[in-house]
Amino acid sequence: MGTQTQTEVTLNADGVYRANWGLSEPVNIAFGAERREETYSVGAGDAASYAVGPGAKDGLAVASNGFPGFSDLQAGEWSQVSSAAYVDVEARLIPAWTVGAAVRYEDYDSFGGTTNGKLATRYEFTQNVAARASVSTGFRAPTPGQMNSLSVSQGLDTVTLQVFTNGRLSPLNPIAVSKGARPLEPETSSNTSAGLVWRTDIGLSGTVDVYQIDVENRLGQSASISLTKAEKDALVAQGYPAAASFTSVNWYTNDYDTRTKGVDIVTTYTRPVWNGRLSLTLAYNHNETEITGGTLNANPTTKRIFEEGLPQDNAAFTGTFRKGAFEYQVRTRYYGAWTDSTGNTTGDIFQRFGAMSFVDASVLWDIDSRLSLKVSAENIFNQYPEKAIFQASRGIEYSRNAPYDTYGGQVYVRLNAKF
Numbered sequence: 001m002g003t004q005t006q007t008e009v010t011l012n013a014d015g016v017y018r019a020n021w022g023l024s025e026p027v028n029i030a031f032g033a034e035r036r037e038e039t040y041s042v043g044a045g046d047a048a049s050y051a052v053g054p055g056a057k058d059g060l061a062v063a064s065n066g067f068p069g070f071s072d073l074q075a076g077e078w079s080q081v082s083s084a085a086y087v088d089v090e091a092r093l094i095p096a097w098t099v100g101a102a103v104r105y106e107d108y109d110s111f112g113g114t115t116n117g118k119l120a121t122r123y124e125f126t127q128n129v130a131a132r133a134s135v136s137t138g139f140r141a142p143t144p145g146q147m148n149s150l151s152v153s154q155g156l157d158t159v160t161l162q163v164f165t166n167g168r169l170s171p172l173n174p175i176a177v178s179k180g181a182r183p184l185e186p187e188t189s190s191n192t193s194a195g196l197v198w199r200t201d202i203g204l205s206g207t208v209d210v211y212q213i214d215v216e217n218r219l220g221q222s223a224s225i226s227l228t229k230a231e232k233d234a235l236v237a238q239g240y241p242a243a244a245s246f247t248s249v250n251w252y253t254n255d256y257d258t259r260t261k262g263v264d265i266v267t268t269y270t271r272p273v274w275n276g277r278l279s280l281t282l283a284y285n286h287n288e289t290e291i292t293g294g295t296l297n298a299n300p301t302t303k304r305i306f307e308e309g310l311p312q313d314n315a316a317f318t319g320t321f322r323k324g325a326f327e328y329q330v331r332t333r334y335y336g337a338w339t340d341s342t343g344n345t346t347g348d349i350f351q352r353f354g355a356m357s358f359v360d361a362s363v364l365w366d367i368d369s370r371l372s373l374k375v376s377a378e379n380i381f382n383q384y385p386e387k388a389i390f391q392a393s394r395g396i397e398y399s400r401n402a403p404y405d406t407y408g409g410q411v412y413v414r415l416n417a418k419f
Contacts, residue, residue, distance in 0.1 A: 002045030002070030006145065010036045024095050030088040040145035041077040045069030052244065062245050068152040068165075073238065078144035082108045096124040106139075110147070111186055114139050128201075132209075133194040142184040142219060146252045147171065152243075164247040166224065167235070171251045175231050181222070181251050189215045195264075206267040213261075217254040220296065224248035256294030258306075262287025276323030284315045304339065304350070310403055311336035311355075327364040332357060333404070340399045342390045349390045356385055356404060374414045382409040 014032035021027050049069025052062045063069060084106035092098045100120040107113040118136035125131070151168045171181040195209030226248055227235075235243030262285060269280045289307055291297045296306065313336035320329045334357045342349045362376035385406055388399040398406035 001049045001064055001067055002075070003041075003043035004145075004149075005039075005041045005043070006143075007039045007041075008036060010034065021091075023091055023093060025092050027089060027091040030090075031086065033083075033085045035081070035083050037079060037081045038144060039077060039079045040143060040149065042070050042075050042149055044072040044075040050074075056245070062165075063152070074150055076148070078148040080108065080110050080141070080144050082106055082141070098122045108141055108186075111141060114186065114188075128199050130197045131195070132197065134192075136191045138189040138191065140187045140189075140219075142186065142252070146219065147184050165245045167243060167246045167249040168221070169249050169251045171253060173238075173251070175227070175235060176249070176251045178231075179225050179249075181253065184219065184252060185217055185254050187215055187217050187219060187254070189213060203271040204267070204269050206265070209264045211262055211264075212259065214257070214259050214292075216257045216293075218256050218258055218294075219252055220255040222250045222253045222255065223295070223299070223302075224250050256296040256306075257292045258289055259292050260287055260289040273321075274323065276321055279318075279320045279322075281318045281320075282315070283318075284313075286313050288312055301341070305341050308339035309401065311338045313355075325366040327366075329360075329362045329364070331360045333360070335404050338403060340388065340401050351386075351388065351390060351399075353386055353399070353402070356383065358383055358404065370418045372416045374416070375411075376414070377409065377411045379405065379409040384408055 012032060012034035014030065017029045017031075018026040019029055045064075046069065049064040050062075050071045053060070056062050084104060086102065086104035088100070088102035090098065090100035098121065101118070103115065103117045105113060105115045116137045116139060118134060120132070120134035120136075122130055122132040148170050150170055150173065152165065169176040169181070171177075171184055173181070191211070191213050193209055193211040195207060197207050199205035227243075227246055232243050232246055235246070265282075265284045267282045271278055289310075291303050291306060296302050313334070315334040316331060318329065318331045320327060322328075334355065336355050338353055340351050340353060342351075358379045359381055360376070360378045361380055362374060364372060364374045366372045385398055385402055385404070387397055
C-alpha cells in the first residue's frame with residue numbers, strides 16, 4: 001500500500017550561567033538555540049493497491065480493501081525548517097520569593113516567526129507551605145504531512161452496512177480550495193496556573209493546582225463534503241483513482257478555539273513501618289473542555305464528541321512498601337464516564353460509557369545494584385468495559401477510543417539491567 005515516513009533532524013545547544021547580582025543567591029540564566037528540519041514523505045505502493053479493480057463495475061470499493069494504497073502521483077516529499085533561540089532567567093529576590101521569566105523566538109520557513117514567553121513565581125509562607133503561579137503562551141505549527149498529503153480510508157456504515165470511502169485532501173488541493181479550504185496556520189495558546197504546595201512533619205505532603213488553557217486556531221478536520229462527478233473525475237485525473245468512489249472528502253483546517261479548565265490534587269503520606277518504608281499517594285484530576293469559537297461551536301455532533309470524549313474525572317491511589325531489596329506496590333485506577341460515537345456516514349450514533357476502575361499489583365526485586373526483576377499484574381480482576389454495541393458489524397467488540405486498555409487482565413515479567 002506504500003510507505004509514510006517522518007524524519008526529524010535536530011541540532012541544539014544549551015547553556016547555563018550563574019550570575020552574582022547581590023541577591024540572596026546567584027541568578028540562574030539559561031539560554032540556547034535550536035535548528036530542526038522536519039521531512040514527511042509518501043512512497044508509492046504496489047499498483048494493485050490503488051488500481052480500479054474489475055469488481056468496481058459491480059459496486060465494490062476500488063483499490064485495496066480498507067486502505068487504498070498511495071499512487072505514484074501521490075508519492076512525494078515535503079520539508080519544513082525552523083530555527084529558534086531562548087533565554088530563561090530565575091532569581092530568588094529574597095529567601096522566600098523566587099521569580100522567573102523566559103522568552104523563546106522561533107522562525108519557520110513555512111509560517112514566519114513567533115515569540116512566546118512565560119512568567120512564574122513561588123512564595124514560601126513558611127518552611128512547610130508555598131504558593132506558586134505562572135502564565136505563559138505557546139504555539140504548535142502544522143506538520144508537512146498535514147499540509148500536503150492526501151489519504152484515503154474505507155469503513156462500514158453500522159446502519160446501512162454499506163462500505164464508504166472517505167478522502168482526506170491536502171488543504172492546498174484545488175478541489176479543497178474550491179470548497180473553502182485555506183492554508184494552515186499555527187495553533188496558539190495561553191496558559192495560566194496557580195497552586196499550593198505543603199508538607200508536614202509527620203510525612204504528609206501534597207499539592208493543589210488549578211489551571212486554564214486557551215487554544216486558538218486548533219487543527220481539526222473539516223466537515224465531510226460530498227463531491228460532484230466532475231470533481232471526482234478531476235481528482236482521478238490528478239492521480240487518485242480511488243476518488244471515483246469517494247463518499248465524502250475533508251481536509252485539515254484551523255477550525256475551532258477551546259478552553260480547558262481543571263484542578264490537580266496530589267496527596268502523599270510516607271512513613272517508616274516494619275523496618276521498611278510505606279508510601280501512599282492519592283492523585284485526582286478534574287478538567288472540563290469547551291469549544292469557545294469556530295465552526296465546531298455550531299456543530300452539536302462534533303462539539304459533543306470533543307467535549308465529552310474523555311472522562312472529566314480521573315484518579316489513582318497507589319500504595320508502595322519498600323523493605324530491603326523488595327518493593328511491593330498496589331494501585332487502583334479510576335476513569336470517569338465518557339461518550340463515544342460510531343462516526344457513520346448516515347449520522348452519528350452516541351454511546352455513553354460509565355466509570356471504570358482497575359486494580360494493579362507488582363513486586364520488584366533488586367537482585368544487585370545492576371539487576372532487578374519485576375513481576376506485575378495489571379487489571380488483576382480482569383475487568384472489561386461495556387461493549388461498543390454499535391460497532392459489532394465492524395467486528396469490533398470494544399471501542400477503539402476508550403481512554404483505558406480493553407484487553408482484560410495481563411501479567412508480565414520484566415528484567416532491568418544497568419551497564
